[in-house]
Amino acid sequence: MRNLSIDVACVGSGPGIQRRQVAISFAKLGLPGTAVVLSLLSNLSFAGTAIVRVEPKLLWRDTECGGANFHDTENQAVQASIACYKARKQPNIYSGDFGCPGPTINGQANRRCSTLQSDNPDLPSLPTTVVSAYYAGSKCPDGFKGGGSSDSNGNSIFYCELVKTKLDPPSKGCPWIGNRIEPTSGVTKEAALDYRAPNGLLKFVRTYRSDISQFTSAVSSSGFFDYSSATLAPMGRCVNGQYNTMRKDASGNTIKASHCFPLMPTGSVATPHALLWDETGRQIDFDMSSGTPVPNADVHDRAVKTTDASGNVQWRLTREDNTIELYAANGALLSRTTADGKTVAYSYSIASTPAAIAPTSGLLIAQTDPFGRTLGFQYNSAGLMTQMTDPAGQAYTYTYDTTSPECAGGTCNRVVQVQFPDQYARQYLYNESSLIGTTTPPSPPLLTGINEVWPATSSSTGQTVRASTFGYDSDGLSTLTQRAGGLDQYTVTGRSSGSVTVTDPLGAQRTTTYQTLSGATYPSRMSQPAGSGCSASTTSWSYDAHGNVASTLDVNANRTCYAYDLSRNLETTRVEGLSNTAACTYTATGATLPASSRKVSTQWHPDWRLETKRAEPGKITTSVYNGQADPFNANATANCAPSTALLPDGKPIAVLCKQVEQATTDADGHQGLSASLQSAAPNRVRSWTYNAYGQVLTETDPLNNTTIYAYYSDTSFTGTDPNAVGHTLGDLQSVTNAKGQVTRYTQYDKHGNVLESVDANGVTTTNTYDSRQRLLSASVGDQSTxxxxxxxxxxxxxxxxxxxxxxxxxxxxxxxxxxxxxxxNRIEYALDKAGNRTSQSVKDPSGALARQVTWVLDSLGRLQKLKVSNAQ
Known part of the structure; x- marks a missing residue:
């Protein structure tokens, strides 16, 4: 039986913050790697928000054609006026135009003057100057609000502004609920893993977020951008958005158009900033006031400005997930390296790239792991990625919509289908009327459903299955998530300033209240409904100044206290099992603990979020990493990888050289990292060595048994894709155990799946896989499964x-x-709407019931009664 587990609802936006966001058409940005520049930021994220400012779309009117004729450009308005002049022959010879003297709008004249003369003998033939076009208004992208100011001379600066909230819930206690919605911020998030190599290095993930109404991925939104010294919009970057024109279509509907709205410059409207926009859609701001990137206190990513061997400026980011990312000066992601030294490189189109692959320079066309396996990407003429090719040469196709009612006169460029090599597809549905909470479809559109398209086979017909449904209120905030048939349904109600209520699949309601720290919001209290035999209760949290959880109080009134290294937001001490009235002074070093409580103390790697020492009741575990002092070897520097195996920051790869477990006399852990050892208990030691790629070469266990690993040093295949057979550089070649017995891995496919291996007795195992890397058969000798x-x-x-x-x-x-x-024989399972098993029926070959088990659960998903019935 799977028990119902309710995650904590948490907050991603504060009261009064505008939540609907603008869609970004990344293909139109024209940046290396189609890296996203979302904004120039006028407010620090320390306030929990960032202000996006772009120049508005200026509209123009002609002066001579009569009526209210609006034009998208000043040149169109000028040419309309000239055409009307010519039609009347007064005057009709056009010889050029220029900005009329007078006030300006965003640095350009608000009127255009034209020079004309006439060939009509009844009119003067001398050139004359007329006003042929003038400014008639401005338009902002959907979701933006207009603003501006004027000086004493009438010169105006107009802008479009969008207040953006932080794009990820900031608290460690803030998971999403159900099929990925975050209740208080109202964000729906759908992560789709389209490809993953067996070694985990190559993968392609698309992430939809309703707050930006867009799928983001490596091909659309990886970038690090320094705005600190810009006096103009950096490199002419812009945000492509939809806006209402001044016209109607034949049916009277408002026409929308696309426009690339230039980013406003820094200076008077912005504090110097750098911005990271990663492939998951997450946005991280760095204050550049001091010339050095400084993130918010609750952010664990760090950025450093460097130069490469050729003197090119780069940005090196050390991420919370123990990776280093390198970005070019123009913001393009160049590489991602794990702490143990494995690098994935990113390559972009250039002017000579065939148009069939990429229509312009700067589009991501390859993602390559350290062993040469590659994901390739191709684009259509609009710069949208339409095909991904995996290492075996198989194609994944991506289809986009062309027009829709919400994007009339333009294209939304929404992903509407992804098809895999086996012809299975996923379809994405938007703005279904019953799920958007308004009769006016949101623009940009919201993801409301996902269909699975099953291809026909020799034994079944094809079908389309509704897999997921998402609902929103009239503000575009998530109110519903469910899977097929209404199962696993969560609904959100009562969203207000400071609280939100979630109803789970079993109908139980939980209300979460929150607090604001440094402009970000964190859950402070969550109610739990009464269950069988227990009354309603609550869980509560408190935080330190950096947003780290300082203490929790669970529904059973047990308190847990935490202490941190605030320079890196790393937990150093945790005390569990305290009473609800206990203070958190027990985290102090050496503090005597109350009965039934325990302490865990942790020490960390100086560069990485990796534990180097953990003390808990009765045991200390020490982890010694490559390049760090080894306390079991007179503090000599541990060296278990080649000296040439370096990370992008020039330091040794952070691989684990040795791990030592020591028994202590500290029964509750209160002595921490200084606990006394049990003198009679031997240390349990494991150790490893590595090659230059960070792959394990030897592994020695506590009994001193050593296993040896060998890898292929070249790449060699026979046959054609996708069925080529061979091996790739870095594939495991053999494993030799402590007795000298060798298992050889003789054949792989291009993904890195083992096709053939030979054990120490000479028995061959052969594996086959389908196009999605699923194991189809495993034959050991002449026995096949x-x-x-x-x-x-x-x-x-x-x-x-x-x-x-x-x-x-x-x-x-x-x-x-x-x-x-x-x-x-047959076993049938009945499940409730949360997926808990409520009955199990065992039937014999005749269909007769042989045994039945029934579970009765309370509203919290906890077992209350178990009944077993056997056939007589």
Missing amino acids: SYAYDATGQLLKVTAPDGSWLGYEYDAAHRRTAVTDGAG
């Missing part, structure tokens, strides 16, 4: 070498509902 899957990858059948088999059935929400075997 086969596997069958449905279109979504759910295991349907396992057939053993003797022909016996097990079959599996699922509901539309991908939950297992039955298991069958070749003899006709």
